[in-house]
Amino acid sequence: MLPINYESWHNMPDSNKNQVLSNIKDRFALEVSDAYIKKALGTNGKMRFDFGIRKKDRERIGISSRQKQKFTHTAGSKSFACVAQAEEASSGQKVGRLQLFDITHRKKDGTPMSSEAAEIMEKLKDKKAKYEATASTDSSVNFEDIDNRIINEVLGPERYGRVRFQGSGVNPTQYFGSTSHQYMPSGSQNQAKVQRLKDQIVQIQASTDEQISQLRAEAAAREAEAAAREAEQNRKYNELQQQLQSMMTMFHQFQNPPS
Secondary structure, three states, X not given: OOXXXXXXXXXXXXXXXXXXXXXXXHHXXXXXOHHHHHHHHHHHHOOHHHHHHHHHXXXXXXXXXXXXXXXXXXXXXXXXXXXXXXXXXXHOOOOOHHHHHHHHOEOOOOOEOOHHHHHHHHHHHHHHHHHHHHHOOXXXXXXXXXXXXXXXXXXXXXXXXXXXXXXXXXXXXXXHOOOHHHHOOHHHHHHHHHHHHHHHHHHHHHHXXXXXXXXXXXXXXXXXXXXXXXXXXXXXXXXXXXXXXXXXXXXXXXXOOOO
């Protein structure tokens, strides 16, 4: 009789309300106005069936989410940003994402929240020690990017539009800036670098081929010009030879006139 996809009686279409009103008037003799009946339906019914379904859905989703959750944090209702600000105010030092994870995943006695959290903390610690050892001898390693690389390697790539341990209000552009490659996994960064090098090689090769073609065209033009000059010189030489031959013939005829 009534659709269950409306969260409020006020959102229910009038056609459905009128249909219910008609069914009630057919079955019961009520000495009240139609408006009163409609109001009573909205007030007393409270869309119980609909709200019951929504409540069950929320419970089911909540149970499923908790089962998938590997570890919980101790920040409570505080945002990660507030926790970081409080720690920075206390210590006077900037709090990175690795340190923030450690702070928000320990109990009051300092122990990890769970065995999973302890395992992740150990992996993060080992990775950081290795990266710092490498960075001390390799100038190409960016100290500021170490935490981001470690988090990606241990926990996997960032979810789209999210930054781990920063809460739902912080997106990658806000945290990392416009250069999104800063939060890419190290493997993805290497692939991007390789692709850029390949693109540069292709551009250089194309430029080189164009220059070679241009040089060949210029060389061919010079050869054609040289051949034309040589042909012109040969023509003039032959003309001079013919003129000289004619002059010699005339000279001999002048010396030996016919008798």
